Amino acid sequence: MNIFTISSKNLVRNKLTTILNIILVAFGVGILSILFLASNQIGNKLEKNAKDIDLVVGAKGSPLQLILSSIYHIDYPTGNIPAKDAYQLAHNPMVKRAVPLALGDNYNGYRIVGTDTTFSHLYGLSIQRGGFWQKDLEVTIGSTVASESKLKIGDSFFGAHGLTGNGDIHKQHAYLVKGILKPQGNITDNLILTNIGSVYKMHEEKHEESHHSPAAEAKEINDKQITALLIQYKSPMSVILFPRMVNQSTNMQAASPAMESARLFSLIGVGIDTLQWFAVFIMAIAALSIFISLYNAMKERKYDLAVMRCLGASKSKLFFLVMFEGILVTLIGACLGLLIGHIALEVIGAYQESSQAKLTGLTAVPQEVYLIWIGLFIGAVASLIPAMQIYKVDIAATLTKDR
Amino acid sequence: MINIKSLSHVYEQGRRIKFPDWEIADMEQWLLLGASGCGKSTLLNIISGLLKPTHGEILINNTNIYDLTARNMDRFRGRHIGIIFQRPHLIRSLNVLDNLELAAVMAGLPIDQERNLLLLKELGIIGLAKRYPDELSQGQLQRVSVARALVNKPDLLIADEPTSSLDDENAAQVIKMLTSQAKDNGAALIIATHDQRVRDHIAKTYLL
Structure with a gap:
């Protein structure tokens, strides 16, 4: 029993909200990872096939x-x-x-x-x-x-x-x-x-x-x-x-293959940019949703947190408890998103007609690590304000009042 | 063990309450009486270290608790004071046993599962160890909160209107439990109440 188990048990208790938030993060991260992987693979293929041709x-x-x-x-x-x-x-x-x-x-x-x-x-x-x-x-x-x-x-x-x-x-x-x-x-x-x-x-x-x-x-x-x-x-x-x-x-x-591939890539690039913004938009909605659900939950959890303060927990401990919940959701979401991205790309690859530029989800690119970091960052940002409420809660008043 | 000297508190609205001096020895059991709204809860919050009084001092085991830093105060409260509220206030996402363990964890003490089970057994709720708060009745919840207050072997047990939401039978049981558990655990006991049913069980009274 520690802060982490308390957080995760609370998340499990609010299953639906937790699942919604995880899915939002996962979709955002999933789309971004598909984009990363696909543009990386297409770029690689273009380069490899045109390697020695001037x-x-x-x-x-x-x-x-x-x-x-x-x-x-x-x-x-x-x-x-x-x-x-x-x-x-x-x-x-x-x-x-x-x-x-x-x-x-x-x-x-x-x-x-x-x-x-x-x-x-x-x-x-x-x-x-x-x-x-x-x-x-x-x-x-x-x-x-x-x-x-x-x-x-x-x-x-x-x-x-x-x-x-x-x-x-x-x-x-x-x-x-x-x-x-x-x-x-x-x-x-x-x-x-x-x-x-x-x-x-x-x-x-x-x-x-x-x-x-x-x-x-x-x-x-x-x-x-x-x-x-x-x-x-x-x-x-x-x-x-x-x-x-x-x-x-x-x-x-x-x-010249070099010039034409660059031109081709700039044409595809418009689509990739649009999708990228779409993914960023989904991630922003995920952050907002996590923020709202944590913030709303604070009304109810005020009692829980006041009780924990009474039992001897310091403010900073509870601050991290709330922060950890938000971060845990986005971390799970980010990992799930990467998984979805890879599986989706593998499926896309399997259904692709042109065998020349087959995509695969079985490789990874270094940028994907950033996606996990971005996930953690979003979780931290979204839960910061709710977590700050800890410092405002008047334990005595909260616990004396009836629910 | 507790010394209250020239204590007074001014509310935000400007109302001022003066508390008579009070001395509580080890393992003494007191009743804190007074009509509602006369400052019972305020005094309990002050003694628990949750509310800083405007004037005066309060010594627990010769420590002036409002000289402690916020973090140390939280820790001191967790280890030395067990609090039972009018409402049980259990963590709803944790089962009964986890709620007891939480008390130890939050106070930074090791978990003593044997003691927790023993407490549940003595309070007659061992069968509920794996149940969640939502599944329990008010009387059962109040027993769990008594057990939780006792987990860290506190020197002082504070109960704020523990019987107000209970029927006669449960009220009598909770009072009996509080007095006997306080005695068995070597803790002093303060019960704040305006409930007539409690008066017969405890001799010493402090009137506000």
Whole structure:
């Protein structure tokens, strides 16, 4: 039996008020923790996937769309660019590495990416089982694709035209799974990689496929189109020169992932700000509610507190008794809120359709510790004035009067 | 053990009450009589250290209690004075046994559960140890508050109109309990009352 048990027993006695206050705090903290976690994870993902990519060159259109489609594999591509022009750029002296991408098909929502070996160098890919694709129509699949679509090495499947859905299936050619990648923790877990030739093959007219030699094929590729080119510079100096050169002297556009992600984040930021204020508003209501319930309870508890004073408790002891009650409510609320936030985010993640940016509630961010502190602070502020009443209570008058 | 010298108190409204000098020896039992509104409760509050008198001094065990700091005064009251109010004033969120333990905790003394159970047994309410105040009758509540006043083995037991809200049977029992418990615990006893039913049980009277 001590101050803490007295406080908690009193809270248990006033169950409904206590629960209401805890829920209010929990909701405020829960929303804030979801925001913290989600913006942190999205930020991390954006950063991780664009890590070594300095520039994306693609067809003219929205630069953000170009970045989203060719780095994050979320949006639709802006269009195609002539492969010839792209390879010309790739051999520019400022370019250290250029990765061609040919998009357009999917398998059960996983995008099939036609590219070459530079892609695996760019993302530092390594193989878990099997090997990289060698010939046309051979694919290497990301770890998530393997685990969720149950594809194994040696399996074959048909790709579908478009980036989502199974509407228009390319029945004439089947892909063959040659290898599975190790989990990378980035977008490549969700991709199906193959060579560019396979993608061309899918979209050729049927009669062409029978008669071309490897040499003709290489030439053929040069006459064809690709979707985008991921570029890594030799030196940071090129940041200014190269994009301008592309935008002015070619028919293509260059988009910087860093700039576009920042723009995207500032767009999302408005929503996050609104939600943040909403959460702060809920927390303020929680504080007010705790204040009102403690303050009202003081009318009744005046007797209890006067009795405790009579039994020998000092004013400061009782001051802490009341303070502790408020703080206990917000502390429980804050912890519950964090739990709700994590569970909610995990549930959101489980129902999310785009496998590319899946959210999870199983990680924590350091800012969450602040949420607990904020909870404690709100409890302290809300119970300060009620607790001050202790110093005003006239014990003699209170106890002599009838209830 | 208690010495009251030239004590007087002025109320906020300006009314002044002068209290006759009073000396109470160890384990003496006194009745504090007077019509309602003549200052009985005021005097009890002064003796309990809850209300600072305007003039005069009060010594308990040769300590002038109004020389103590507020914190020490609270502690002194908790350890040496047991108070029984007109209304029982139990903490409603705690059960009977916890209410008794609270008295020890608030006075900063260790909890002596054996003694608490013994007190409940002597007062005939051992069966109510785990019940909450809301579930008890007035008579039972008043017994619990007597037990609570005795928890810390006080030197002085003060009861303010302990019988006013009780029927004859309960009133007689509570008075009997108070006198015998005060004796058994070696405490002096002051009962303030205007209740005729109490007068027969205690010889010494102090009239206001």
